[in-house]
Amino acid sequence: MSRDAELVSVEAQIRAAIRDCVNRTSRKPWRLGGIEGYQQLSAIGKYLLAQIQQVPVTEYKIQRRRLALSEAPRQQKHRLHHDPVSAIQSLVHQHQEILSVLESQALSYQLDS
Known part of the structure; x- marks a missing residue:
């Protein structure tokens, strides 16, 4: 079974x-109460x-970056x-940063040649 699956x-x-815990017919939906509800949520928390x-930290960071x-x-x-x-100011700032990086790379390329 693959990691994603x-x-x-x-x-x-x-x-x-969680659905079983919350939507029991003996309780109102979204109302968790009593020791049994607490134990169920606690067990879910421990499992999570x-x-x-x-999950290895490097794999988490890779997946988090992909999601972002x-x-x-x-x-x-x-x-x-x-x-x-x-939002537009942010885009302009990003564009200026990219231009400065490209200009510095072009300058270093010209100096190397």
């Missing part, structure tokens, strides 16, 4: 456990902690919609 499976199991601790890169376009659209002035 394994993570999806674990996530589905956790969602099912154990799963998180098994995949979310960047959506976040940019959100920023442009909700705060266009600062």
Whole structure:
């Protein structure tokens, strides 16, 4: 089983456990109470902690970076919609940084030639 499939499976199991815990017919939805509800949530928390601790830090950072890169376009659209002035200022600043890096690389290339 690939790592992604394994993570999806674990996530589905956790969602099912939380859904079972919250949506019992003997309780109102979203109302957790009593020692049994606490024990169920505590068991879910311990399980999640154990799963998180098994993931190597480098793999976590790689996956986190991939997620950030995949979310960047959506976040940019959100920023442009909700705060266009600062979003455009940020884009201009990023563009200026890229230009300065490219100019310094071009200068160092000319000096090397």
